Amino acid sequence: MQNIGLILYPGFQVLGLSMCATFEVANIFAQRPVYEITLLSETGGLIDTSAGFGVNTAAFDEQRFDTLLVLGDNVVRPVSAGLVDYLRESSQATRRIGSICTGSAALAEAGLLDGRRVTTHWSHARDLQKAYPKTMVNEDRIFINDGPIWTAAGMTACVDLSLALVENDLGVEMTRQISKHLVVYHRRAGGQSQFSVMQDLDPKSDRIQVALTYARQHLKADLSVENLAYVANMSPRQFSRVFLAETGKSPAKAVEQLRVESARLMMEAGDHSVDSVATEIGFGDQERMRRAFIRAFGQPPQVFRRAHRN
Template sequence: MLRIGLVLYPGFQVLNLSVTTVFEFANITAGEAFYDVVLLSPQGGPVLSSAGFAVATQAFDDSRFDTVLVVGDNDVSEPPPGLTAFLQRAAQTSRRIGSTCTGAFNLAQAGLLDGRRATTHWAFAAQFRRTYPAVKLEEDRIFIIDGPVWTSAGMTACVDLALALVEKDMGAELARLVAKKLVVYHRRAGGQSQYSALLDLEPRSDRIQTALAYAKQHLHTELSVEQLAQAAHLSPRQFSRAFRSETGQSPGKAVEHLRIEAARLMLESGRHPIDVIARDTGFGDRERMRRAFLRAFGQPPQAIRRASRTEDEQPA
């Protein structure tokens, strides 16, 4: 049985507790108690969550854990007494150590991320980078594995991290079954972006939202302004003016962002040739897709695919 120590402290973001459900369902799916999850805190006893209710915890002691994860909170606060020392000890005695959301600040405070790649919630990335310049922060990642150190982005990304841990320990098929029972997509690849092109656009009117939904469903086609305007039941001129007013982008630039997002997801899955991805996402050919990726990420599609494969091949 693998013991998982989940470290909490006052004000922890309650969504981080969802990692316990991933391990719970891994046990249920396997038909055996493969994981033993223990909630920990410096003093033990009830620990108040961000939602205002308390969770019972055990105090830090000399117990050993296979994996230790420290959670984040809604802000970045000073670590409580004893937390830094515990994490430093855990890094020496545990097979893996990691963080979810802003918990990366606690790992960095303990000196466990110096010289390593790591990620955290995108909203705190600038602060993290200023405070811990020795860490190779990659804010546009769902999770990152650097040797025995695992870090995830914010909020729901903790589920992806936990599913990746289960996949590493128990195999891809069992992790897929756990994800299915949790009614989530099979865990997002670690290299996947924290951002969503549709969320960034945030159109206000139903007509522009309908046009964007149409675009996402028909990325393999040309998607001219005339087509999008027809989907929105507007004239091309009205549509272009309304689209820019609501999103701050031209229709063409927005469609390119949607194509890039779809292509990146296909690259990270590792199952499709680049020529097929370029065709299915509407770029037409790999050179046009390459230029779009260079504009968006500063690197070609092949580099993103290699980075995704490298993370998947990291040892536990």
């Protein structure tokens, strides 16, 4: 049996406990006790959640765990010396150590993320990178596995991480069954973006908004700077300058991100081949779409296609 320790502290984000259901259902489908979960804290006893109610925990001791996961919080709190010491000591005998959301700060404080590729909630990612420059923070990933270290974005990403851990232990077929039972998507790929590109594009002027709306509705068309500038009733040079100032992206980069997001959604929502999606969304060919997917998600489109088929 694998012992999983979930490390809590006062005010931790209660949604993190939802990952317990993944391990619980894994035991059900395996028809044997594969996982045993222990809620841990530095002091033990009742620990308040972010929602205000408390959960009972066991204090740090000499017990060893196969997997240790530090849960996150709605804010970044100072990491206690006791937690840092516990993580450093446990890392020598623990197969996997991970974090959800701001729990990554505890791993970083213990020096476990030095030289590692990691992620956290997008709103805290830059602060984590600044505070711990030896880490390599990617703010736009659902989860990242780097050796024995597993880090995940915030909120519902804890479920994706728990499914990934089970898949690592018991295989993809088991996680398919578990995700279906939990009524969730069959584990979003770790390289998937944490949020929609449209949430990141918020131009101030109507002309740039009109051009973006046109692009979203005509992804298969020629969305060159010249054509988008014509839609916005601006010169290409002026359009490029204003677009970059208002969105933080060049028109070409924004169009690529719109196409990538639409292509991903098509493959997840229907029985579309990679080639047909590339044509329909305006990439023209599979190779251009493959390069765009790797830039955006760190994985080729075939990964999302296989996930849909499974």
